[in-house]
Amino acid sequence: MILILKPGREPSAVLKRLAELDHVGAPSHVDGRWLVAVESRTESGISDRLRAHRDVETVQVSDPPYRLVARERCPEGSLVDVGPVTFGGADIVLIAGPCSVEDEEQLLKTATLVAEAGATMLRGGAYKPSTSPYGFQGLGIPGLTMLREAGRRVGLGIVTEVMDPAKVERVAEFADMLQIGARSMQNFDLLKAVGRCGKPVLLKRGMCSTLDEWLLAAEYVADAGNERIVLCERGIRSFDASTRNVLDLAAVPAIRQLSCLPIVVDPSHGTGRRDLVGPMAKASLAAGADGLLIEVHPDPDRAIKDGGQSLSLEEFGALVPELERIAPAVDRRLPSRSPVVSPA
Amino acid sequence: MILILKPGREPSAVLKRLAELDHVGAPSHVDGRWLVAVESRTESGISDRLRAHRDVETVQVSDPPYRLVARERCPEGSLVDVGPVTFGGADIVLIAGPCSVEDEEQLLKTATLVAEAGATMLRGGAYKPSTSPYGFQGLGIPGLTMLREAGRRVGLGIVTEVMDPAKVERVAEFADMLQIGARSMQNFDLLKAVGRCGKPVLLKRGMCSTLDEWLLAAEYVADAGNERIVLCERGIRSFDASTRNVLDLAAVPAIRQLSCLPIVVDPSHGTGRRDLVGPMAKASLAAGADGLLIEVHPDPDRAIKDGGQSLSLEEFGALVPELERIAPAVDRRLPSRSPVVSPA
């Protein structure tokens, strides 16, 4: 840690404060100011305390604030297994399904066809974060039941969102992977709960979260005992209303430098527009993503929620072969499509 | 609700979809496009469904999406009482105290002196949202106990943050007002829990929340049965690192147009800089705020958290008379400072 003092301030008060905190500072003088270098690597909290000191202008911390999810912990990248599927390996993980579980028939039809088209996991919301208290908030346990059943019938693992720490254990009985949504990325009690639970976690980026804040959210999960974490870039908020969010694809290679965790991209929320999902799905793979999360609905015009960003089954079916062309160009592959148990 | 169709699309499919949803559309033609006007006032969810339709380009909704917290529900503005203090009346509510409860002595000293200086409520965090799992997360129940005791000793009501829905009832035993922090503004389970609890709520704006999203968060609380809500502007995230956040003071008069709820301002988080707190506190009152939330610490240089944005007791003591000069210029007043029970 390096402290740069304000112009005209002598280092004595800061050195005394460091001593109180059981640290030693090495002062030096440059450009008319005092610097104090402090060996602080293993200490947490000390930089916040010193930032508050009246004589200190800047605190420069050279180490990343996270440890368990840092790249150096696993330089070759972590693998996260969810049943037969592995995030972070050569195979691209293709997660598809409706925004919300609406009814059994809709879900089973979607599950069957996305599986046939090449999806390797099924997504669907049973607890939906709704901006309005009057909006659709999901079917809850019956939705989870349908989701588990549909996953079993077509042979796909399921990922679904959990929002309330008190429901983590219950949702985990149904799901193969727990999703933390963008609005919950800094719901620290929830992060600890999924950390204790141990099920694989899909951690979406908050809509105005920096990369460091996102990795610290992952660190919460890891620190609570669960390192089976996959990150999901889903767009950040910006000033241009022409897309729902700005999909920050540079986050994919940037996260690769910082963290060992696999990272997937959600071009559906990331753009909010059906017509942009395909191009951005392809761009995600080219940028190095380990997988995709795509909203698919059998009849997007009639979806309860987010139909405007959902692909139809036909559109999804047409996209997969395009992804199969991109993947090898970055030394990845989509898994071979296998025959699926009929829904009848 | 007005639907503007895409160029070249005929209205028949949309009219059929409306009929399925038990609504009637009145089509007309302008600028080479079809419009469909739909009486939809009392329906929720229908605009989301129609937005997803392939033939629809834009859905224009003319009514605000919230009802219970809308201005028209109480055009003269709501009053929210917390013990002897009223938010929304002629008196400015001055909430002061440390970011975190650290120890009994610190807290009692702060409470005594802010009360003497003119504060009308005491703030302090016992459950702290910390970006890092290794940061200080508050003292929990012992912190709440100290807070309640300090409030009693100096005769001030206390406001403190709650983050976990499961802890709402417990925290409410100690607090006079429950704070929902910026990171929790869209923690919908928490909003429902404080709504059911009934204690007055201080609802901070999320760091990238629009005014509509903020008011819909308030609507969640109100819809769960609790209309004793006070909004708190605390800055939004922006591109300029010279302040921690951008304090959006125009939100104060803008909220006044939209909602009946009282609104206070937190210039401490809103700027993150001790040297900007005073000017922005004054500006907040001039903009029409009903109160202020100010971090005060007996020794900011030694604060565990956020010392850089905390005023010392002396600084706070010097600010109050300045606020007393501004308030009458906008037809408000600070309450008269009364002698306080000595902490001894």
Added chain:
Amino acid sequence: MILILKPGREPSAVLKRLAELDHVGAPSHVDGRWLVAVESRTESGISDRLRAHRDVETVQVSDPPYRLVARERCPEGSLVDVGPVTFGGADIVLIAGPCSVEDEEQLLKTATLVAEAGATMLRGGAYKPSTSPYGFQGLGIPGLTMLREAGRRVGLGIVTEVMDPAKVERVAEFADMLQIGARSMQNFDLLKAVGRCGKPVLLKRGMCSTLDEWLLAAEYVADAGNERIVLCERGIRSFDASTRNVLDLAAVPAIRQLSCLPIVVDPSHGTGRRDLVGPMAKASLAAGADGLLIEVHPDPDRAIKDGGQSLSLEEFGALVPELERIAPAVDRRLPSRSPVVSPA
């Protein structure tokens, strides 16, 4: 300047590079990394060069990048005179007038009434930046002639925008103060041209400009020989469409710390909403602004441009007495309103 090297890099290559650039580095080691402190105060450009070095992770520069406009150059604050008006003194400067000069009658009526109401300068656009090539772009020279004439008739100095470096000299023949608009804040040829011209400059903040970028734009003007610069905060771009911009009032006290230049606020562009202009004008004075720039139109419903953010003459007339109440509360005053030469 302090260079923090990447983990695992030795300092030798950086020291060699410094030697090539005729600088000396003092290496030290902390937290497992090498730091190199470099005396660099008077050098420009060197930090950019070192930032590019492969072994360097961060370059920390402790001095602000501007000198002529820095606070320390004139710790008591600069005064900028424009005719009888002084920016930066005890008197608040109240600049009012229409967004665009539309016709002689409109302008003279506005000028007369804003002068009577208490304005101390007249604003009006003859060259208008229009987002669309098909929008109104101003009357040009005839507009300037009307503006000068109106200013003379009512005894107010005039401020008007210039956009093209080639027109600076011509516009300066008419104007008492040259405005650089938000879109031109980094039009460096224009900054140099107004710098050479010597007329007082009103420099608006770019819509996504940091404080440092803004002050460096001012430094361009000063470096070209003109230190008669007044800054104008006019809102920054953000994600919430409920206001046109987010008026960043904390910029007022923050600029006060960094720079000696006077600063005024434009609540008309800063909010884009007539109903928010008054509260934000009051808040600006409370935050310490040296003046206000307010759009006033005799018939806002019929304004060619920006009518939605213009006050009517009556609204402006009603606002001034409210400002007169706020100013003394921050030890400022509005100048006394003097009788005005009749427009007849």
Added chain:
Amino acid sequence: MILILKPGREPSAVLKRLAELDHVGAPSHVDGRWLVAVESRTESGISDRLRAHRDVETVQVSDPPYRLVARERCPEGSLVDVGPVTFGGADIVLIAGPCSVEDEEQLLKTATLVAEAGATMLRGGAYKPSTSPYGFQGLGIPGLTMLREAGRRVGLGIVTEVMDPAKVERVAEFADMLQIGARSMQNFDLLKAVGRCGKPVLLKRGMCSTLDEWLLAAEYVADAGNERIVLCERGIRSFDASTRNVLDLAAVPAIRQLSCLPIVVDPSHGTGRRDLVGPMAKASLAAGADGLLIEVHPDPDRAIKDGGQSLSLEEFGALVPELERIAPAVDRRLPSRSPVVSPA
């Protein structure tokens, strides 16, 4: 155009105002409000005027505000030829070169090697926008001379930035394509000047520009007589300092829907980080970009400016074959690399 009136307002005043402006409104009533539909397609400016009316809450314009650059004008997409190179066809245009022209030797070496590696145009700045007046601002005419000479020697067309309207003609004598930089995107006098000049234009997106504002800037150029315009996405400003900008790749397919103009991507400025240029270049092609603009420097560690985002010649040489793998996966190709005239 559809006007939605405020609650409680009758349409008569608006209809009268429309009549003054020689337009006819068709009123209707829905959800307790009046709507007024107005045939307005060919009118400009009228929506701004009506937006200002006191009775009007919202003005909904259904047509895009640009015409010459709109998609419907050339549904198959425009082709822009610059010498032997065509933007918008099957061939990806690869523009490479140093941020700034520094000296003859550096430039010729770079030009030779990027041409050999597969670049199809040479870039280099002779007039550099520098945030600080003390920064490097380019070599001017001598830089342009070197650039033209280097282009001739290696057989590549050159693109270079122009900032001052007065210099457009002079720069056009040297350049094959004129670049408008991000800071100049709304320098309207400059847009008109390059429009009159007729040389092909590379129009970068402003750093906080919406897609509509960007296309309106292009419309300025087209309206001044020059439709040979290529757009360049180069990142927008956001809150996360981990990259210099946020590269908004969804702008590529979104612009494709709105406009006929070709679009290229600048991953160098778009990320500001050498280690992210390669992945984002690949992602750009996958998203459908017509070309790339990449900063390359023979010795990035010693670049005067932006070395941190420049590829070395070796890195660029290694990237091209990776791009050659991606392009066919989206039915594009990189042109075959031809032997280059030796620089000796």
